[in-house]
Amino acid sequence: MNNRPFLAVFAGCWLGEITACHDVRMVFAALLFSGIFVLFFKKQISGWRRAVLFFFAGFLAGALMFVYQNKRFTRQENVLKGSEQVRAAGTAEWKGRTKKKEFLLLSHVYLPDRHLYLDGDVMVYDDDFGHILPGNKVVLTGELLPHEGPSNLGENDMRIYYLSRNIGFTMFPDKKEILGQEKKFWKSRLFSLRNRMSKNLSLQYDEKIRPMFEAMILGDKTGISKDLKDTFTQSGIVHILAISGLHISLAGAGIYRRLRGAGVPVCLSGAAGLTFALSYCVMTGMTGSSKRALFMFFFFVLSQVCGRSYDLLSSGGAAGLLLLLESPFRCLDAGFLMSMGAVMAAGIYREVLPAGKQKTFRDRQIRRFVFCIVVQIIMTPVLLYFQYECYPLSFIFNFLMLPLVTAGFTAGFLSAFLPVFLFSVPASALFSLVVAGTSLSRRLPVQNLVLGKPSFLWIIVFYMGLCLLYKTLKKSSYHKYACLLACGCFLILGVQKKQDKISFLDVGQGDCIALSLNRQDMILVDGGSSSKQDVGQYIIAPYVKSQGYQAVSAAVITHLDSDHYSGIRELLPSGMIRRLYLPRVKKDHAYMEIEKEARQYHVSVSYLSMGSKFSGTDWSMECLHPGPDTGLEKNAASLVFRLKVRGLSVLLTGDLENEGEEMLVQSGIQHADILKVGHHGSKNGTGEELLRQLRPKIAIVSAGKKNRYGHPHRETVRRLNDSGCSIYETSRSGMLWFSMERKRWYLNPKLDIMKQ
Incomplete structure (x- = not known):
């Protein structure tokens, strides 16, 4: 260094x-x-x-x-907090589609009503932007929404994601108006070329292969199915679906080398290669990884012009520095760290295992195989930090598939410009082999290892240990392989220290309680939302994995309202739910549907009513209500549980109210330290008599921000205050959890900890 x-x-x-x-x-x-x-x-x-x-x-x-x-x-x-409608004038930089809406990136944004220029760009989402094209000057009217950070452990930080891309706000406009056209001939031509290339790909490839080429060549991932993305992720080659150094090397370096081979001066060859690479980056949306690759290619050309040797680590460091100075929020962006991590891993590999004489094909393949292993071990801490799991056999798939991907991408790239069978047929055949090969990852006995989210200190210790091992064993002929083996063993030792934890996740207008008990079992009591979409994929599953659990031992649904089971239903196809528990009540359509889906995905189904009990070392959970087939209304028939774990008593009430609560009171319920308030704090539940018998110290309300029901209702809050308990709301504090440390229970509101 x-x-x-x-x-x-x-x-x-x-x-x-x-x-x-x-x-x-x-x-x-x-x-x-x-x-x-x-x-x-x-x-x-x-x-x-x-x-x-x-x-x-x-x-x-x-x-x-x-x-x-x-x-x-x-x-x-x-400044903009609480403002409902604003007029925003700016320039349309880029236009594209997500799976559900179109998006428009608005730059140089000015708010005429407030006489304010915004520092960052605005991401605008709408069903259809009509004739708005890149370069148009537009005026949009709507609410500017700032990006919020995560409110749950394990959840993606969308504020960091957007700010790292210099996007300060999001807007869903009510009105759209085109004022004129800014002179951006180059960008508009590139946008037209992109559309033409997309049409060429649509004409040549079927629905199975086309989305992969659109993602790899044009940066459009909207056609990638969840099943295909999961397959590529589990095999460890999902990185091929992003615009990266491979694309820039083909787009820029390929042009440079061919011109140099034809005798063109280095300056003209470099200028041509850089122009082509820059145009390709702009056409595909100028992602962070493509910027990094473009900067590194520039430094390569500069080294050739100056007659100096090219150093991968120095080039990567300079490119990373420029990107960090441009947007400091990239320091915690997953895409940036993955991209830079791969570059640094490749550079370190060249330093540690310098290329010798590789006369035979076998020698080259052995070196490439070792390279895949080295990169995987060096990248594993970064993967664990953001994804909480690693794929131990991904180096094999990278070794086998990357040559096919490189050849297939080259043919597909040419077919986007020249739609002839000479390129499309081999490209389609190669990627069919890639899909078939990666699908084998789902049949392997070990697909992934969920180790949880490592601490920043653990990552530092890992890399320091790697360096120390290399220095210590440097005199040994097998020191390099010993280092890799030792670090691999260190990874398997468990990153996340499991502990007893009772967590109330912030799922918006819904319920989800995650119980980490006996440091072995993860139990979900409800898991759904009516205000947030895909809570299973983006909130529940990341939380479970971040705590180091491969799967949920048991998922309990207190009653069949979607805001209590929508997330659990999402997780059934993934195999993350091992056993499903349903209330023993009269079955409606929703009940029969989820029962059918559970059996379809080979998830065992059991039924609970008053007297049913779970237990383990130092914990037990007993169902107190309702009795079997009581005929009560859906909310009144919610399952009610008393959880006892290491001296702590918790009452979980689902959406209990009215007649069901009266029956619970009549049964003579005992004291509970923590009360999960029924029905999100509705005035029809959590009555004075229930509170008098329970005498809770803490009440947890799970409800969405500014929800249309007004939960929690004033009457409920008043009754809780009169009972003398402390009230915590997920809508204000985010996820709330109770954990045992030094034989005492502590309340840890996620957002409060982030502010400290």
Whole structure:
């Protein structure tokens, strides 16, 4: 690193932004600690003086840039907070489609009614933007919505995702107006070319193959089915569906090498290659990974023009530094870290295992196989941090499939320009082999390992251990392989330390209680929402995996309203639910449908009523209501459970109200420390007599922000306050969980911890 200043500055900049993102005060603490460390060990690091200085310069620059950018966006979010309708004038930069709506990226946005220019872009979603094209000057009227961070453990941080792309707000417009056309001939021609290439692909490929080429060549992933994406993810080659260095090397480097081979001067060849690569990046939406590849190709051309050698690590460090300075929020963006991680892994591989003489085909394949293993081990901590699981056999699929993908992509890329069977037939055949090969991943006994989300400290220890092992075993002829084996064993040791935890997830207007008991079992009591879509995929499953659980031992549905089971229903096809428990009540259409789906996906179904009981080491959960086939109304017949775990008593009431609550009171219910308030805080439940018998210390209300029902109702809140208990709402605090630490239970509201 001493001879690679750009790499040192990039590492410092990234770490400075990460530190400032968690707490600005940590920046000064880190600088103070580092200063003391350098003071005490100045003799040992004297040879690394330049690298240390560059690292500190990058650290300070990164921290300051993040603080500045964060304050800019936060200030505008506060200014526009609570505004219902605004007029926004700007330039349409790009237009595309998601699976459900069209989107428009609006830049240079001005709010005429407030005389305010927005610092970032605005992402606009609508069913149809009609004749609006890139380059149009438009005026849109609607509500500007700031991006919110995660409200649950394991949930994706959409604020970081959008701000890393310089998108400050989202809008769903009520009115749209075109004012004129900005002169952007180049971009409009590229947009037309993109549409023509899309039509050419549609004419040549069937519905199974076409979406893959649209994703790889045009960056349009709307046609990728969930099943195909899951197959590629489990085999570890989902990265081929993103615009990345492979595309830039074919689009730019391919042009450069052919012109150089034809005797064209290096400057003209480089200019032609860069122009083609830049045009391709703009045409496909200029993603972060394509920007990184474009910068690295520029540095490659620059090295050739200057007659200098090209260093992959220095080039990657310089590209990463430019991207971080452009948008400091990239320091925690999954796409950016995956892209940079792959570059750094490739560069480290070249340093650790330099290329020797590879005379035979066998030698080249062995080196490529080892490369796949090295990259996978180096990338695993990053994968675990964002996905909570890794795919141990993905290096095999990368080794086998990438040559087919490269050849297939080249033929498909040419067929998008020249729609002739000479290119489309081999491209289709190659990708049919890729799909068939990756589908084998679902038949393997070990598809994925769910280890949970590692701490940032664990990742640092992992990489430090990798470096120390390499240095220690450097004299051994097998030191490189020993390092890889040791780090692989370290990964298997379990990243997430499981603990007893009772979690009330923020699913909007709905219920989901996740019980992590005995450090072995994960039990769900309800899991659905009427205000948020795909809660199973985006909230429940990520939470379960982030805690280190491969599957849910049991999922209990208290009653058959969609806001209590929609997420559980989503998870049935994935095999994440091992056993489903339903109330023993009269079956309606929804009941029979979910019962049928459970059996279709080979999920065991059992039935619960008063007296049913679960138990394990130091915990038990008993059903208190209703009796079998009581004939009560759906909400009144909700399953009610008393959970006892390590001295804590919790009452889970589903949507209990009216007659059902009266029956529970008449049964003489005992004290509970925690009450999950029935029916999201409806005034028809949680009566005074129930509270008098329970005497709860804490009441949890699970309801959506600004929900149309007005939950929790004022009458319910008043009764809870009069009973003397503390009230916590998921709509205000986000996910709430109780965990045992040092033999005591603690309440941990997610959002409060993030603010501290």
